[in-house]
Amino acid sequence: MTNEKTFLGTEPVGKLLFTLAVPAVVAQLVNMLYNIVDRIYIGHIPGSGSLALTGVGVCMPVIMIVTAFASLVSSGGAPSASISMGKGDYESAERILGGCFSVQIVISAVLTAVLLCFNRSFLSAFGASRNTIGFATDYMNIYAAGTVFVQLTLGMNAFITAQGKAKTGMMTVLIGALINTVLDPVFIFKFGMGVKGAALATVISQAVSCAWVIFFLCGKKSVLRLCLKNLSIKTSLVFPCLALGSATFIMQASESVLSVCFNSSLLKYGGDIAVGAMTILTSVMQFALLPLQGIGQGAQPVSSYNYGAGNAPRVRKTFSLLLASCVLFSFVLWIVLMARPQSFAFIFTSDAELVDFTAKALRLYGAALVLMGVQVACQMTFVSIGNTKCSIIVAVVRKFVLLIPLIFIVPLFTADRTSGVYLAEPVADLIAVTFTAILFAVQFKKALRPLEKKTDAS
Template identity: 70%
Template sequence: MNQDKTFLGTEPIGKLLRQLAIPTVIAQLVNMLYNIVDRIYIGHIPGDGDLALTGVGVCLPLILIVSAFAALVASGGAPRASIYMGKQDHDTAEKILGGCFALQLAVSALLTAVLLLWSRDLLLAFGASENTIGYAASYMQIYAVGTVFVQLTLGLNAFITAQGFAKIGMRTVLIGAVANIVLDPIFIYGLHMGVRGAALATILSQGLSCIWVLRFLTGPKTLLRLKKENVRFRPALILPCVALGTATFIMQASESVISVCFNSSLLKYGDDIAVGAMTILSSVMQFAMLPLQGIAQGAQPITSYNYGARNTQRVRKTFRLLLKVCLCYSVALWAVIQLCPGAFARIFTPNAALVAFTVPALRIYCGALFLFGIQIACQMTFVSIGAAGCSIIVAVLRKFVLLLPLIYLMPRLLADQTMAVYTAEPVADAIAVTCTAILFTVQFRKALRKLDAED
């Protein structure tokens, strides 16, 4: 694999986006299987599958926080490494890679300690009930041990994709997902470990992916190599990466806060079945969002490289194509969910009552999904050009300014209070997309005019 170091600045945009986005989308869909497959197997455990599914669903906020910390480092570090590659400064790009690796190790150690010591208390705060806390705590105690694998796999794989090696990044995820699919039934049913088996299968699978990533980044085929001398914290290089990654961190970490708010509000107006439905809704939303994020991440190396190379024409063309593809996907998936919500619900549970409750909730919850192509295209382009401030504003607006208050406000406005909780999502999404589009129109043009003026 002798990749031309300048191909991101010379190959046709459409060809590049296909080459980078398709493997990245596949990787995102497969990556989703880590949690989805666990839930499918757990939901079908004879006897107590429904309670076990709800218990593992309560673990989702903590799992999202672990992933968010990986994104804090990688989603800022990888685009900045691509920008320096566009400037033909590979030495600085490799120092960014090494510094991000060092930071991820430190974060992993801290997260592991916190989860091992306080996961039960956190799960109770996040909506676990007396009926589900046993399942949730059992899953989380084992998952905590594999935190370092999650951090390094998600974090370092972003640097592989940022170099244009999307197929290698896809293989990273495939290795872990296939292992997870094989190990889940063995541990859950064959060894009668239940939710503990699901957690063990997940961390062992992530460990295999982690080994693959490290072997590639220290091998001869990578453009940016992970070197011992670069594994150190350089504030001048790493702090801007953390600043740029803050928007993605807020998006992902806020999911845990939002999940807590949804669960507490649903327990107030409904019961365990409403929380169980929320587990299914969040899983379907993952299915909706991850391919969108995969498409956007496929465009990120192209945008970042050409922004670093000051090729504004290619930056504009990449965004336009990204917007079209994202919109087509979000509209198509929205239509499928509205027409066949029951098909999605039955993937996760055979319980007829839970399926019946989930069907109208899913239609409401995903009501504004068709607009999300705009949100993702704009937000990822902000990150790709290093516009940390704008990306943070967009992330904070949607989750904290809009969705969080609406979760508690909507039940006061609508008669069906339980379904009103789910309504908060599409209302927040519609307002957020409108504001994002306006901000992007102004700031994107401003950033490119500034780049042209510097030339």
């Protein structure tokens, strides 16, 4: 058991990063794939497939906000628990786990009530029309009832990964994906439930995944145990977790705001085809960048544990390997994207005009993709070492300070204003990555200095 508790501080860093990152990457890709499969089934509903797909598509910004609340708790709680484990304070780590569990129950109850009461208003605000609002509300009413399962599955699974048990965390996603993929056609087509069937399949799959997560955390194989005595919400432990997780929350929740800004500007300058291309661009970029997030998630337990243990050389080495991995991946992805953008567009549409338009837009939109490895590595490490202030700053600067204003400013200085909207993304990324790299260079050195002094003193 001792080795199971301390292996994050003793195993070779390169081996740990590979062992933990691969399952995390697989989990991210599977999660995205089964969401895509969900939409494919809905799109093939006889007679109303296109309207149903549009209706469910309008639900996505709302669903992104729901999952962002799960990240608010998990992305701060899991690193905090890992840091406590590194210090050998397993009692505090388990109190963080229990407190975060209770917070997610409270958040789930509030979200469920809000969504059931106001989902029609939210969906109308996000673009549901008279023709699609019925499909959208049918889906959201059932999805809202299962909010607690979504919250606990996503939130508590992070605490499994934080222990270095990435394969178990991956199984959580695989179980849900398999059940959802099997139940979708049964409920949608065999039982004739349409979008209601798709929502019910999602809720059931998340409920089973939730049961799997809780069963594991309460069992003997978990280093951190979820137990009744730790379910009280101790503000001194939980509030710092929420503060640390707010950076990830901002990043995820802001996607809904960005979607509205991009679409309004593109509709003004380029019409429906420009908005359609943007839908494809965001899907491609989200899917393409998932492995980067998975690599970062794999590195988090190693960085957090060793930071808590006061082992500065291992924290530094973990970051070096994380940075190299992220930069290499983003460079290869950028090369492929620039060389064959039309291949990515063909995945989502066979319309020749839209494919051609999207291919050109993708080269503009993804021009600075090669730099994203630096952004992700620095931002994930800020979170991993518990640097709340910097993690929030880099999230807010990139999305709100830079990208949202640039969506409206850059087109004013380009001959083709539609292209200018797409160019806002790489311009924002270039400035943001430069800012993040400089801030990280200063703050990372500052964060490790106390650890190095303790090492020298001993």
